[in-house]
Amino acid sequence: MSGEREADDRRGPNESSVSLADVEAARERIADVVHRTPLDTSRTFAELSGAASVGLKLENVQRTGSFKIRGAYNKMAQLSPAERDAGVIASSAGNHAQGVALAGDLLDVETTVVVPAVTPAAKIEATRGYGAEVVVEGDIYERSYEYALERAAETGATFVHPFDDEAIVAGQGTIGLELLEQYPDLDTVFVAIGGGGLIGGIGTVLDAAERDIRVIGVQPTGASHAKPSLEAGEIRELADVDTVAEGIADTRMLETTFEIAREVVDDVVSVNDREIAAAVTLLAERAKTIAESAGAAPLAAALSDEIDLEGETVAVVISGGNVNLTEHAELTRTGLHELERYAEARLALADWPAAVGDVVETVTDRGGELDVLERARRTAVDHPNRTPVILGLEGSGPAHLDGVLEALSELEGVSIVERSLEFE
Known part of the structure; x- marks a missing residue:
């Protein structure tokens, strides 16, 4: 197939701690609990990436809204009676929390989940909805992880790791079994990497x-530890992370997953x-699916031209869809910016509010979509006899947006003071 590995590839016979048999056993164990999620092919994404076919593995429609229930249930179903009685504790950026909470509810195991302050409110409320106690501790995941370990030691509860555990990895691997069945001609798969359990x-x-199938990991630039680690042959830890994709904002892999x-x-x-935000936007617009930032990252990579996909059958794992609606709206607006289909401008209107009608009519006549039109706080740059207004505008591309703004600037009593986005 295309993209065969080089002769010096580090991959040899699989000697890892998780085997195919472990994954197959996990599938039997979780079969009555998890959904066999759909694989939705997209002609649009195939054309944008140059691939022959692109299939989206939609784990965002899995129970709890992400793949995490697979590993969590597989792990917790194997706890001894004594361990179940003692309860479990976990740390999570959000999705593992819901997986552990639902597994605990189904298995009648008391669960406590520690999450960082950056965890979206929707994930926290969903976790509580499954009956788990949620403790918010730490500004990033690593601090939550440390606190959870301390509390497990104090209480005797079993710590359920979000990724560095053979049972967790085996449970996540059931996605691979479904991929082979749903997409038998698969050549390349893109998978997000946080701690490495899913891709492992x-x-x-x-x-x-x-046959040979390429496995491509994807990370945000603000939390990119995997490639340096694999190239160095040892785990490299980041001092901090900075990314909108909080679901994969880990600072390192650990021994098992590495x-x-x-x-x-x-x-x-x-x-x-910004590339991730564009992928979130395209998924909503073209695939009619809601993905969180971490879930959309693999699509961003597939569309980035970093990997040659010419003529290949490509799978993209959309790992989760747990996102606040306000956050999703902000992401799609940023995504439209990245796709050069959104512009913002500061206008000065001589006749407020009568001129607003002229602005709305002009935008509509020119085929634009008005997203924001609101009176702004006056600043030193504003004319004292003009009303400052913020305009947010969606269009089909740079030329279209430029045309709409040009038409606005020609209106009597309307001037454009500033544009926040200029197209080359």
Whole structure:
């Protein structure tokens, strides 16, 4: 197939701590609990990426809104009676929290989940809705993780790690089994990397396939630890992270996932937050699916030209869809900016509010979509006898937006003071 591995590729016989048999056993264990999520092919994304076919593995429609229930249930279903009685504690940026909480509810195990302050409110409320106690502790995931370990030691509860556990990895790997069945001609798969549990599980399955399938990891540039670690042959930890994709904002892999990744990951691609926002936008517009930032990152990589996909059958794992609606709206607005389909301008109106009608009519006549039109706070740059107004405008592209703004500038009593986005 295209994209065959080089002769010096580090991948040899899979000697990792998780085997194909472990993943197959996990599938039997979780079969009555998880959904077999759809794989939705997209002609649009195939054309944009140059691939022959692109399939979206929609884990955002999984129970709890992400893939995490697979690993959490597989782990907790294997706890001893004594461990179940003692309860479990977990740390999470949000999705693992819901997986653990639902598994606890189904298995009648008391659960406590520690989340960082950056966790979206929707994820926290959903976790509580499954009956778990939620403790907000730490500004980033690593601080929550440390606190959860301390509390587990104090209470005797079993700590359920979000990724660095063979049972967790095996549960996530069930996605790989479904991919092979749903997309038998698969050549390349893009998978987000936070701590490495998801890509480790999927990679384990695909590594055992009868033919060569590329496994490409994806990280945000503000939390890109995997590639340096794999290139160095040892775990590299980031001092801090800075990304909108809080679901994969880990500072490092740990021993279990790192060793598996060394065996099964072919390459790692980094994408910036604006590229991720564009992918969130395209998923909503073209695929009619809601994805969180971490879930959209693999699509951003597939569309980035970093990996040659010409003529290939490509799977993109959309790992989750747990996002606040206000956050999703902000992401799509940023995504439209990135796609050069959104502009903002500061207008000065001589006749407020009568001139507003002329502005709305002009935008509509020119085929634009008015997103924001609101009176702004006056600043030193504003004319004292003009009303400052903020305009947010969606269009089909740079030329269209320029045309609408030009038409606005020609209106009597309307002038454009500033544009926040200029197209080349």
